[in-house]
Amino acid sequence: xxxxxxxxxxxxxxxxxxxxxxxxxxxxxxxxxxxxxxxxxxxxxxxxxxxxxxxxxxxxxxxxxxxxxxxxxxxxxxxxxxxxxxxxxxxxxxxxxxxxxxxxxxxxxxxxxxxxxxxxxxxxxxxxxxxxxxxxxxxxxxxxxxxxxxxxxxxxxxxxxxxxxxxxxxxxxxxxxxxxxxxxxxxxxxxxxxxxxxxxxxxxxxxxxxxxxxxxxxxxxxxxxxxxxxxxxxxxxxxxxxxxxxxxxxxxxxxxxxxxxxxxxxxxx
Amino acid sequence: xxxxxxxxxxxxxxxxxxxxxxxxxxxxxxxxxxxxxxxxxxxxxxxxxxxxxxxxxxxxxxxxxxxxxxxxxxxxxxxxxxxxxxxxxxxxxxxxxxxxxxxxxxxxxxxxxxxxxxxxxxxxxxxxxxxxxxxxx
Numbered sequence: 078x079x080x081x082x083x084x085x086x087x088x089x090x091x092x093x094x095x096x097x098x099x100x101x102x103x104x105x106x107x108x109x110x111x112x113x114x115x116x117x118x119x120x121x122x123x124x125x126x127x128x129x130x131x132x133x134x135x136x137x138x139x140x141x142x143x144x145x146x147x148x149x150x151x152x153x154x155x156x157x158x159x160x161x162x163x164x165x166x167x168x169x170x171x172x173x174x175x176x177x178x179x180x181x182x183x184x185x186x187x188x189x190x191x192x193x194x195x196x197x198x199x200x201x202x203x204x205x206x207x208x209x210x211x212x213x214x215x216x217x218x219x220x221x222x223x224x225x226x227x228x229x230x231x232x233x234x235x236x237x238x239x240x241x242x243x244x245x246x247x248x249x250x251x252x253x254x255x256x257x258x259x260x261x262x263x264x265x266x267x268x269x270x271x272x273x274x275x276x277x278x279x280x281x282x283x284x285x286x287x288x289x290x291x292x293x294x295x296x297x298x299x300x301x302x303x304x305x306x307x308x309x310x311x312x313x314x315x316x317x318x319x320x321x322x323x324x325x326x327x328x329x330x331x332x333x334x335x336x337x338x339x340x341x342x343x344x345x346x
Numbered sequence: 347x348x349x350x351x352x353x354x355x356x357x358x359x360x361x362x363x364x365x366x367x368x369x370x371x372x373x374x375x376x377x378x379x380x381x382x383x384x385x386x387x388x389x390x391x392x393x394x395x396x397x398x399x400x401x402x403x404x405x406x407x408x409x410x411x412x413x414x415x416x417x418x419x420x421x422x423x424x425x426x427x428x429x430x431x432x433x434x435x436x437x438x439x440x441x442x443x444x445x446x447x448x449x450x451x452x453x454x455x456x457x458x459x460x461x462x463x464x465x466x467x468x469x470x471x472x473x474x475x476x477x478x479x480x481x482x483x
Contacts, residue, residue, distance in 0.1 A: 190468070220475040313468055316475035321362065323420050323449040328464045339467040343427035 091183050099244035100286030101184070102278055105176040105228070111281065114172060115140070115230050118304070121162045125155055140231050143302040144201040152199060152206060160197050163306075169195055173308060174329060177226055177283055184285050185224055185310050188335060190326040192309040200237070200303040205296050210262035211269070213247070214288035220318030221289045223311040228283040230304040233276065237299040239284075240273040242291040250291060266293070352379065352416040352445065353405060354389030359396065362421035363474065371418040378447035379416065386416060399424050406436050414443030420451060420462055427463070434459050 082089060095101050105111055119136045126146050128134060134146065147155055163169055170191060174181065181189065200207055215221045227239065242250065250257065250269065257265055269291065276284055286292070288309070297303055309320065313328055313335070320326060331339070356371040372389055379386035392401045402424070405415065415437065417423070424430050434453065437444050444453040453459050 215477065218477060221477075222475065314472045316473040317469065318475045318477065322469040322472075323446070323451065323462075323465050327461065328468055331464055336464075339464060342467055342471075343463060 088183050091180065095184055095285070097244065099247065099290045100241055100276075100284055101180065102276060102282055102284050103177060103180040104282055106179065107176055108281055110172045110176055111228075111230075114169065117166070118159065118163070118230060121159060122155075125158050125162075140304055141301040143199060143304075144204070147199075147201070149201060149204045149206045152201065152204070156197055156199050156207075159199075160194070163195055163197060164193075170308070170329070173226060173228060173306065174310075177228070177285065180285055181224075181226070181310055186312045187330060188313040188332055189328075189330045190311050190313045190322065191329045192320070192325055193327055194308075194325075196307045198303065198305045198307065200294065200297040202297050202300055202302060208296065209293050211266045211291055211293040212262075213251075213291050215318070218319030219288060219309075220311060220316055220320070221287070222315035223288060223309045223318070223320070224285050225288045226283055226285055226306075226308050226310060227278075228306045228308075229278050229280060230306070231301065232280050233278040233303055233305065235275055235277075235299055236295050237297050237301065237303045238276045238278060239292055239294050239305075240275050241286060242269055242273050244287075244290060246272050247290045266295075347410045349413045349441075350411050351385030351387045352414050352443075353387045353408075353412050355392065355402060355405070355415055355417045355422065356389045357392040357418065357422050358394045359392070361419050362469075366418070374418055375416055375447045378445075378450065382445075384413070384416070384445075387412070392422065397425065399429065402433070409436060409440035409442050412440075412442055414445060417444070417446050419448040420446040420466065421469075423462070423466065430463070430466075 084092065091101060116136070119139055122139060122143075123129070123133060128139075128146060134142070139146070170193075173195065174189075174191060198207065198209075214223070214225075229238075231237075233239075246269075257268065260268070273291075278284055309326070311317075311326065313331065317326070322328075354372065354375045356368050356375070357366075358368065359365075368389075368391060375386055375389060390401045390405055392399065409415075424433060434444070437453075446452070451458075451462065453462060
């Protein structure tokens with residue numbers, strides 16, 4: 078690496094790769110945080126599903142085979158109950174941030190606004206009730222300056238994972254969008270299917286991706302259940318979209334120079 | 347003096363660049379109050395005149411009889427930091443709380459107020475993303 082560069086070699090390599098593809102699969106630091114988080118989710122899941130005594134599955138069985146304890150018609154209520162629980166846990170957002178901090182800082186910066194609500198997706202095998210058709214979040218007014226941290230509690234692969242259309246390919250579609258705008262989501266997916274990448278994300282890793290890329294999921298055709306968190310992050314002072322500061326985002330890492338500036342602005346009035 | 351619920355506060359002018367029907371603002375307040383288990387009192391409606399906070403200031407006199415003020419949004423706060431400090435001080439003196447229904451945020455402590463101030467300044471300094479390029483044919 079040249080001495081004239083402001084970036085370290087590994088940082089520059091990460092950034093170059095991210096700019097090229099629009100996403101990166103990154104290892105999480107402090108793995109014990111993730112294990113503890115998974116145990117809390119497991120404990121709450123057992124409570125919500127009233128799995129006690131002899132009915133109580135092991136942690137592995139609970140996550141891998143959630144379909145044995147939860148039917149698709151009860152899935153959304155369960156998921157919302159779990160999201161409510163998670164978002165009352167003051168430890169969760171800082172833990173997610175800290176586990177991926179190095180790569181968040183490389184991709185976003187070190188002054189960050191973070192979405193207030195952590196979302197949880199649970200995809201039972203063969204269940205078509207929680208699908209997210211092919212989309213770009215920017216099409217629904219989200220700021221293109223946001224990244225998504227997508228973090229699995231289980232190994233994710235093939236249709237148990239998410240797919241993405243890498244950056245140059247997504248951008249080619251945006252340029253020619255007139256050609257596709259009358260398509261329904263399924264026909265649109267079939268058109269780009271040969272080019273999408275299914276992300277292989279083992280437990281202990283996460284995906285950071287720009288949600289301007291085309292992405293989505295399909296029916297989970299694997300034998301085990303998918304459990305993933307997702308949360309948006311953006312540079313504190315970058316432009317906001319339909320997810321506003323306050324309602325959706327809050328500052329999480331304000332540095333002294335910026336705070337002094339904020340206070341100078343406030344004192345000026 | 348007996349505290350008698352949370353006074354709603356809605357606006358008849360744009361809030362953070364959007365004109366929200368008062369009916370919708372009141373609906374958000376009612377839903378928030380029900381969910382939070384607080385008593386919601388009929389809203390005061392701020393005037394349409396830009397920069398006017400006459401209705402908000404008229405609420406100061408009755409604060410002692412209220413548990414707090416329930417704004418539709420944090421973006422209805424006065425535009426200057428000095429006026430906001432005055433509001434926080436008046437509420438603290440009267441033993442009142444301050445909540446924002448849309449954002450589901452509240453100001454109870456100095457740290458809460460700082461977070462709201464950070465968020466407001468941050469939003470004022472950052473632009474709204476220009477997505478008009480997406481409307482290109």
